Amino acid sequence: MAKEKKRKAAEEAVDGDDYIEREDEKPKKQKLILASQIKNKEKRSAVYAKLKHEKRVEKRKKIKARDAASKQALELGEEPPEKMVPRTIENTRELDETVCRPDDEELFAGNDADEFSAVLKQQTAPKVLITTCRFNSSRGPAFIKELLSVIPNAQYYKRGTYELKKIVEYAKNKEFTSIIVVHTNRREPDALLLIGLPDGPTAHFRLSNLVLRKDIKNHGNPTSHEPELVLNNFTTRLGHRVGRMIQSLFPQVPNFRGRRVVTFHNQRDFIFFRHHRYVFEVKEKKEGLKDKKSKASQGKTEKKAIARLQECGPRFTLKLVSLQHGTFDTKGGEFEWVHKVTLSHVYSHLTLD
């Protein structure tokens, strides 16, 4: 066994070089033998380990060189060389026509005329009806309780066996401004149906990654003040519309004393919901500590205001599946947007972002 290993090591020491030499000698004629093409497992793993090691060494060298260069530049007073920015989906978004611009007159006119303008202009206070699908699950009731605490002026009605269209009528009579239907699948809340009233659009979201309040470490308990709303990243027209729809669930006048903030953060078409209580504090930051060598710190203590968050309330993500014009009517309604699965996923093509 030991002999074999020795022999293999010797082989590898020679062969490894061999491989490299071959590549150098006849780069054009002979194909580069990849580590993955070696059939012998031990040999293959050894070659691969060596490759990896080499790569790692190179990478470290590069990083060191970069750091040294930037340090030098700083010392000399010049600008440090540009930092390399990794490519992300957010960086490489294609230019989208539907992105809202801040000076779009048409958008403002559209906003005035859309279904939520009554609520958003504070002409009517939002009143939300929460219900479920016909069969409620184990996590459903807990989730609904937490929703009730998050959204002020929300009421829960049991579903019974009423048809959804009848429920919409009933809610219209009672002057609700929106309906939320929590749909359950396999004993977990699975989908959220947001219906604006009267004749508001119907948004169907898929719900995932639900974390209830009791499962969050160090959670806080929300008060009953009206929360602040933060809607991030709803840039396209469709996103804007969905953002306004979400906005119309909450009262437009937040009570800042409560220091409650509800966030809907949109990232790559996933809407993340968070509910926090915040506090502003002052943090002392000592400047001039970048130079570790100088022991005498410059003594400048800069005070910065920071915000600290304590999470309370549930945490979940939504993904828009379809947006339908008018109240719930899957057969006869007009769909503004439906999620279609394309075979080739173009990463920079996002709809809500």
Next chain:
Amino acid sequence: MQNDDVIWDVIRHHHCSYMAKIQTGNFCRNPYNVTGICNRSSCPLANSRYATIRDHDGIFYLYMKTIERAHMPNKLWERVKLPKNYMKALEIIDKHLEYWPKLLVHKIKQRLTKMTQYRIRMVKLSKKVREKIMTVPRKEVKRESRREEKALRAAQIENVIEKELLERLNKGVYPDICNYDEEIFNKLLDKNKEEEQEEEEEEEAEVEYVEGDYELEEEEELEEDIEDMGDFLKANNFDDIEGDEDDLEEQPAKKKAYVSYPLKQDDGTEKVRRKGKKVVVEVERDEDMGNRQHNAM
């Protein structure tokens, strides 16, 4: 040739391909069977004079067979269409099966009753709205969850929220915050005093919500004149914010919150309340504040 007893004997004791034996009994799978049970009287093969009702596309037909046609299997069963009306159908059955054995006629009528009942039920069900179960391929589910994770990591939600809140703070959206450091707010005070001297407060259309990437509506510029640092329930707690009058008028709900807001709710949290530092507050009575509870002014 056609001897019912012999046929029955052979079928029953040897093999009938229509017979289905279940725990509860023997059933007959022959489509022309009236009752569905494997019986001497219900077997369509072992009775040369027999009748049934069969259903085709929602219409009921009365099928009859007689011994005269027993040698012509092609023309064995005679078919009569029954009307949808139950009473009329009964009459027609009576008419056609007038001289037939009463037991058979009785069984046929029972079958007709049952079939009409389930026809009504089918029609009712089809009109009802039913939830359609749609399946999602597992690949997609996995893909979505993977993408969600990556999006979550890219989002860095907490940082973004904190930044947003600080922005709002710097813009002056918050009229009063209970625990705020004295130095910073003094700095702001000085800044604001200068601004005050220059211009009156501007009241602009107020919308508190700011969407992350761009702002559609302007926000109200509120001045932070005074802050209360100490316990809310003690005196000197009115916020004098000149720019806030409009705000107060439009927030009847806020008043309630003022009254009932108990500071001691956040006992268990990490928030630090700086109780010691009290700032002397100039108070101007506001008309709207009449309802508010004030102790010892």
